[in-house]
Amino acid sequence: MSTQQSQTYQFQRKIDTYASADVVVLGGGPAGTAAAISAARLGKKVILLEKSGQLGGMGTLGNVSVFMPIGNVTGIYRELIAEVMTESLPKHHDESIAPQYSPFVLRHYLNEKMKKEQVQVIYHAEFIGTVKEDRSVKAVIVSTREGLKAFEGKQFIDCTGDARAALDAGVPYTSGREEDGMTQPMTLMFMMQNTGKPVIPLLPEGCYRYEEIADLPQGRRLYWEQNNDGTLLVNMTRVKGNGTNIQDVNYAETEALKQVFSVVNYLQRNGFETYALSHVANQVGVRETNQIQGLYTLTEQDVVRGTRFADVVAQTNYEIDIHSPDGQKTCDERKVDGYDIPYLCMVTAQLDNLLVAGRAISATHVAMSSMRVQATCFALGQAAGIAASIATDDSCSVRDISIEALHRTLSSQNVIFYKKATAH
Secondary structure (H helix, E strand, O other): OOOOOOOOOOOOOOOOEEEEEEEEEEOOOHHHHHHHHHHHOOOOOEEEEOOOOOOOHHHOOOOOOEOOOOOOOOHHHHHHHHHHOHHHOOOOOOOOOOOEOOHHHHHHHHHHHHHHHOOEEEOOOEEEEEEEEOOEEEEEEEEEOOEEEEEEEEEEEEOOOOOHHHHHOOOOEEEOOOOOOOOOOEEOOEEEEEOOOOOOOOOOOOOOOOOOHHHOOOOOOOEEOOOOOOEEEEOOOOEOOOOOOHHHHHHHHHHHHHHHHHHHHHHHHOOOOOEEEEEEOOOOEOOOOEEEOOOOOEOHHHHHHOOOOOOEEEEEOOOEEEEOOOOOOOEEEEOOOOEEEEHHHHEOOOOOOEEEOOOOOOEOHHHHHHHOOHHHHHHHHHHHHHHHHHHHHHOOOHHHOOHHHHHHHHHHOOOOOOOOOOOO
């Protein structure tokens, strides 16, 4: 923040509508792509707005190209595994898998998938603001390669990861730990390739020379090499800060890249002497920013006790996994047996035609650390796309849709729940 007296400006202009749709989805990560597909399959005209040039979110842009095990491989997520990672497809939905994949193949797959599903994808379209009318969002304003454009919709699904549209439209939110607002740190993912011959370790000027595991940013070695193509996927950088803070992100982008080269150098001297740096993610990966305050907030107790909800939309048994927000080289990891995420975590009290899917749903800091992974976001997005379609068909608010109809349609789209509650 500037130390000078801050000046505020009123910024007004007329903006042309570029397109209209039944369902407008903001953000093309796992939640957004699944929401777009599920709504399109119900005959809805869908527009998917993505701020970058590629779909897949952190799986492609952030090179977080391994799916964490969630214990329920079902719906659109299962379909993706079947079509892109056939060898990883489990026989039964309630088996855990954690496949490593190519971010480039997934990026291409999602492009082709959207064409097949007749979803209109607008790339390089960054959310700017909402246009509201009473309790509804009428349009979103987006920065495009042709300048500012408006996109009108009957229903909107915020899958930005930061709840950008929801916050702009006045939905209250929390950020980080309850006691101090600190969020999980950021990580820049990268890949190394086995060249089959010794490589000369590289250490650019200004980088660190790590000698021992204790020197490493996370104080541990964390990587995957599950396939037979010599690709090593590395998750070993760590930068403290909040991914929605300008200064924090500015620092993280440069500091994390410095750490990448430093970790590469360490690995080339410690067991990976034949590996060369082959790919660095386009941007630093952000684990946690904003959580909306929805009609229900998923809690640590829900996760630990395995709470079941009558309005379940996603299920997971992924562990509580909190990378230390205060910069320590630790992780709070606690196994969980499995729990439900209820529909009301995606619904706001303020708006009748907006849902939030993905990691920004209504959840506490600890609960979010378990529900935030990509596979769960696919499940949340698929449910949101169906819910938005039902609200359109029934001319009702997203809050008032029939949960029975939601579950029936989820089932028709091959979603299987391990155990369904009748009440909570």
